[in-house]
Amino acid sequence: MSDFEPKPAASDADASIPKAVVSRLSLYLRQLQQGQRDGQTTISSKELGRLLGFTDAQVRKDLAYFGHFGYPGIGYRCDELITAIKRILGTDQTWPVALVGVGNLGRALLGYKGFAQRGFTIVAAFDTDAHVLAGGSIDGLPVYHLDNLPEVARQNRIRLGMIAVPGPAAQGVADRLLAVGVEGILNFAPVTIKLPEGVSLVGVDLAIELEQLTFSVVNRGATT
């Protein structure tokens, strides 16, 4: 850590950061990258907020949790802020990810281009189905039996796992990921997974996303 740090950095006993702030951070990053592709070099909190539907105050407050990134009178320099947010989110490095479950959804995740661009690489896939395993590899990526998880995870220093198996199998898979030291799990199975403290979990349930949509369509204007 050579360059001076603007703030004690969120690693300390630093006041905890609201989850909502972190999810907006990802949106800021995405928007900044889009702006940069369009040749923008600088952006104000007002403009960034407008593009995403937030107030300028919120943008500044969110960023101020992590340091002083802006220039009064100018705004934020896109390249600097992109670098800063990536560091905050931990995606200034590439993360090797394990995928468990190579059905429909798993295959789509394997082929998804968006991961590489944002610092993630699926380095190994696992399944238990003989039919799937028979192929040996998909898109050039080896597909192992789940029983090989321990060795493969260790060899590739895997810290993140994605679960794309049927609901009833998800908890068992999560337990096996934990057992090999995975620190974060992205779960696509439509069930609640129980994890011990100290392991992070993000759940994505595609049907639930659609339900959120139908609610607001049916109750047009009833949400905050």
Next chain:
Amino acid sequence: MSDFEPKPAASDADASIPKAVVSRLSLYLRQLQQGQRDGQTTISSKELGRLLGFTDAQVRKDLAYFGHFGYPGIGYRCDELITAIKRILGTDQTWPVALVGVGNLGRALLGYKGFAQRGFTIVAAFDTDAHVLAGGSIDGLPVYHLDNLPEVARQNRIRLGMIAVPGPAAQGVADRLLAVGVEGILNFAPVTIKLPEGVSLVGVDLAIELEQLTFSVVNRGATT
């Protein structure tokens, strides 16, 4: 509407419902259905909260936005509460959905079993790529050129659309969905989409979900 309504129902000038409440509603529903499959007929707010990591007070408060569903001393009857929540979310009916973009991700969405079980049916898929269109159908579902959206959408009374196209194409697709009267959009493209008031939007960005995970892994314990 024959049976007596417990409350003025969220359609009125009824105080607006926080988004967070609606997303928990979906989790309650999922958990209740899981419980029911395991033979449970009744559940208390305390137990339901414990399973999902919420307080009992929160569960009761959330449900109380919509009516009186519980029985003091007993709890909630699973079947009744499932029916009630489905009605609230609008998934007591089946929604025909249009899918635009039949690449990797689109194909996975087409094959996803979880939708049908929760009230959604993809009734038509669209693309603009000649190679994709050449097949004519996928999984028995017709794939049309996007230019055919107006007629197909009308014929099938489509009110919801899912966007699974590359980022640069997403806004254009959204505009075309709007033009045919779609009222809600689930966007998987990693870009911000602008919609007019009165159309609902839910965005799912897979890389962002992973970023949320890396943040909490890197800043272990720094989130609320």
Next chain:
DNA sequence: TAGATTGTTAATCGATTAACAATC
């Protein structure tokens, strides 16, 4: 300099939790 915009404080707003009378 004048104009723009930051970082931050204080005020507002909204959501969560605790507590309890009512009820089965």
Next chain:
DNA sequence: TAGATTGTTAATCGATTAACAATC
């Protein structure tokens, strides 16, 4: 009845917004 649990009110907690001195 006693025990359990609801629905709801009031208290607490946290997050958002408005305002402004500091700064480029």
